[in-house]
Amino acid sequence: MSTTIFTSAQRAAHCVLSLEQSVYHACKKERGTLGKIADIYGVNYNTLALQVNPNRSSHTLAPETIELVLEHTQSPLIMDAICCAHGNAGWFLLPDADNQCDEMVDIALLGQKFANLNSTSLDAYADKIIEADEYASMQKDGHALIGHIQTILENAKRNMERHNDR
Template sequence: MSKIWLSSQERAEREILPLNLALYHAARDYPGGGKAIAAVYGLPATTLQHRLNPNADTHRLTIDDLEHVLEATRDPRILDSLLSLVPGAHWFEYQESTNECSEQQLMESVAVLSTQVGNLLTRISEHRRDGTYHDHEVAELEKLRCQLIGAVQGVLVCAQRFDGEVRHG
């Protein structure tokens, strides 16, 4: 089997990226890019863009830059990257719009979970065909695993809020 070379954008969609690349892609995909993020927070646009450039060794992102990009973009790739540094840590976005969960919302959460399971199993099957897991395939499966755990968390939260039938004993 020939080696598949993913473009930067394909890799960003299929793998958990290193933090500098996650921040770069998040800012690049934000409407107006890094300049818009800089404008929101009153930062020098050129400085932030240089710091976000993954090829610029002379400029480094600060923790404040990380905070600004994450807050502005709310990009899940950044959280994926940060939590990949802590084995076993996962995140999911808790929607606080309501304290109740309808039967429809619960069914939608289960459907998302089912889709995530299907995606993971499909990709495992495809990657096993040649009998070898390549690095980019392992990275893709890791991202799908994290998404699956997030879907499980979503079902659990919705189930706990379903019709207020949570009993604490």
């Protein structure tokens, strides 16, 4: 797989991106996102567009801008980038408190996420050379697996608390 080169859209779907790229993709995923952010938070649209464009060096991506984009889009791409920049961090979303979960479906999905990581890893190691895109793809699948494990554990904890309050 080392000879495969991802396009920008494929890289966003399969890999962990840099923070600048992840903010840009979060803003461009849905048409009109930048305009909505500018309207809601009262920032200048043109300045915002220049800040989130990773190909422009005239404006820098301020932490406040990252916060606005993350708050509005809830993009997992940004969270993946932040955790990878840290190096020893991971993230996951806990299920909603009123979430009606199906434990068997969650466990089945866990197996699927493990299979995804296994497949990605085997493809990456096939030629004994790990390229940057392959490693980023392995990271993304690994984070998804860890996040799903946390979801199962949180749902189990809520089930235990709900049934042991009697």
